[in-house]
Amino acid sequence: MSEVPVPGRVFISYAHDDDKHVRLVKDFYHFLRRCGIDADLDLVAGERAQDWSTWMLRGIRDSRHVLAVASPAYKRRSEGDAGAGEGRGVQWESRLLRGLVYEDPDGMLDRIVPVVLPGGTPADVPMWLGSSRSYFTVEDFTVSGAESLVRLLTGQPRVTEPPLGPVPSLPSLPPPVVAPTPVPPPQPPPPTFSFPEQQALIEALMGCPVLHQRDSRHELLFEMGQWLGLGRPFAVPESSDARAHLRALVRRVARTTLTPDVALAALYQALEEIAPDDIGTEQVRILLVASGVVLKED
Numbered sequence: 322m323s324e325v326p327v328p329g330r331v332f333i334s335y336a337h338d339d340d341k342h343v344r345l346v347k348d349f350y351h352f353l354r355r356c357g358i359d360a361d362l363d364l365v366a367g368e369r370a371q372d373w374s375t376w377m378l379r380g381i382r383d384s385r386h387v388l389a390v391a392s393p394a395y396k397r398r399s400e401g402d403a404g405a406g407e408g409r410g411v412q413w414e415s416r417l418l419r420g421l422v423y424e425d426p427d428g429m430l431d432r433i434v435p436v437v438l439p440g441g442t443p444a445d446v447p448m449w450l451g452s453s454r455s456y457f458t459v460e461d462f463t464v465s466g467a468e469s470l471v472r473l474l475t476g477q478p479r480v481t482e483p484p485l486g487p488v489p490s491l492p493s494l495p496p497p498v499v500a501p502t503p504v505p506p507p508q509p510p511p512p513t514f515s516f517p518e519q520q521a522l523i524e525a526l527m528g529c530p531v532l533h534q535r536d537s538r539h540e541l542l543f544e545m546g547q548w549l550g551l552g553r554p555f556a557v558p559e560s561s562d563a564r565a566h567l568r569a570l571v572r573r574v575a576r577t578t579l580t581p582d583v584a585l586a587a588l589y590q591a592l593e594e595i596a597p598d599d600i601g602t603e604q605v606r607i608l609l610v611a612s613g614v615v616l617k618e619d
Contacts, residue, residue, distance in 0.1 A: 331360045334397035334418065336411045345438055348388055352462035358474050360388075363410070386474060387418065388436045389390045391445040391456070399447045404613025406553050419449050431456060436470065 331353060346362070353360035363373075363382055381387055389395070398408040399415030422429045434455035446456050457473070460466035463469045472478055526578045 328358045330385045331358055331381060331474060332380040332384035333360060333362050333390065334381075334395075334411070334414045335390035336392055336398055338392045342392055342394075345440070348462055349436075349438055349459065350388070352467070353474070354465065356471055356475070358471075371378055373410060375412060377410065378417060381414070381417055385432070387433045389433060389447070389450060390441065391417070391435060391437050391441050391447075393445055396445045396447050396506040400449065415447070415449075422449060426451075434470070434473065502514055544576075 333346065333350060335342075337343055343364075347364055350360050350362040350364070350533055361384065363376075366376055389399075394403075394408060394416075395411060397403050398411045399419070403412065418433055422433065424609075433450065435450050435454070437446070437456055437458045439459060441463055443456055450456075457467075457470040459470060462473055470478075492545075
């Protein structure tokens, strides 16, 4: 069984409306004491000489809760509507309490507690305590009739927060599988020109790495619509007729000392053995460069 907390000291602030109201407050005081609540009331302190201003100051200062008992006189006097000589004790107490509310309104919500006793009305709660704040109604001087107030003063709330349990471990969803977008293989460009024995000539060019500059050879093959993939072997059968024609062509043109125009004409004539009749001069130049021939300028 859990241990019941020890209540803090409680100071009762009220007005001496009339004898009936004073007796009601006294009964309320005795009820709190019977419930183990260390309540303080001026009727007990009045049995001996007091400096009442100091007594009220210490009572408010040293208490965990101050119970402001609502009544018509308490409302009028604490709101400054009473004369200077009327209810000087309540006017002094309320001035101290109003100062606390002014300095820390949120902190005083729990400390200064408006209470409506049997036969009273919430309309008598002073305005400076806030028209929207909670007040506690005492139906009669029994635990059931004042349960909410007793729970507050004894630190025993009706509803408490349940303890936090462990955070559940939840599996993560696997990331969605996104199929890679297929990349189409590179397509050879449309050929710029072609030869009757073009496939044989392509094989011959790819099989002559010594006789031809590699970059120029690739450029020529590109012009002929041939796409070279990485790692493609350059070896071709030795029986290729185009290879023999090309080698003879290169040897013939490479030995010439003619001017560029004459050399081109000679190459053009030699290419007639394997090339169509409409081959152009630019294609002849490409073949010449691909064959490693450097034309001598005039």
